Amino acid sequence: DGGITQSPKYLFRKEGQNVTLSCEQNLNHDAMYWYRQDPGQGLRLIYYSQIVNDFQKGDIAEGYSVSREKKESFPLTVTSAQKNPTAFYLCASRNEKLFFGSGTQLSVL
Amino acid sequence: AQKVTQAQTEISVVEKEDVTLDCVYETRDTTYYLFWYKQPPSGELVFLIRRNSFDEQNEISGRYSWNFQKSTSSFNFTITASQVVDSAVYFCALSEERRGSYIPTFGRGTSLIVHP
DSSP states (O other), X not given: OOOEEEEOSEEEEOTTOOEEEEEEEXXXXXXXXXXXXXXXXXXXXXXXXXXXXXXXXXXXXXXXXEOOSBTTBOOEEEOTTOSOXXXXXXXXXXXXXXXXXXXXXXXXX | OOEEEOOOSEEXXXXXXXXXXXXXXXXXXXXXXXEEXXXXXXXXXXXXXXXXXXXXXXXXXXXXEEEEEGGGTEEEEEESSOOGGGOEEEEEEEEEEETTEEEEEEOOOEEEEEEO
């Protein structure tokens, strides 16, 4: 079945460490997105990509980086510059609507 | 700038009650899209409905119905005869063009708890 796969489901980061969240889709969508969800905050846009080899900052891009080398893949790196990384991260791709992955819960050790 | 307001943080009802989730949005665009998503405890967001700004016709899908009113910038969602399985966080989202792409902005969500 087509869909979006995020991994891992749970991730722990040590102070000063960069960690990468994986997002893969087999829906053949051009556009992909990363959102961060904090309790009571809704979803906030981190980065988005409309096409391979192109991506744009969203509303809260500081401390994050992305790449889009393949249409199917849009990994998100949470860098050590992100001082408050604990959150639930959701990846999505889009045709007329957004399709979401099951999310990654990132926590700080 | 765009903004989506879901003023109800949490709603608690008893099974079989009707419940309405409010969504008010702000945009200066004439072309935009509105969405509702459901987030069950598993975490994955489930698409419920998409409506474009030129289509104000209300929609009904089983126990779900949506009331879109441009005059009040509202896109409210009603669940009729609620069930325990309806317990989830519901998000309203507004999508308008940004750099050639429609980027959804989400409200803070309304947590619906349906008691048996």
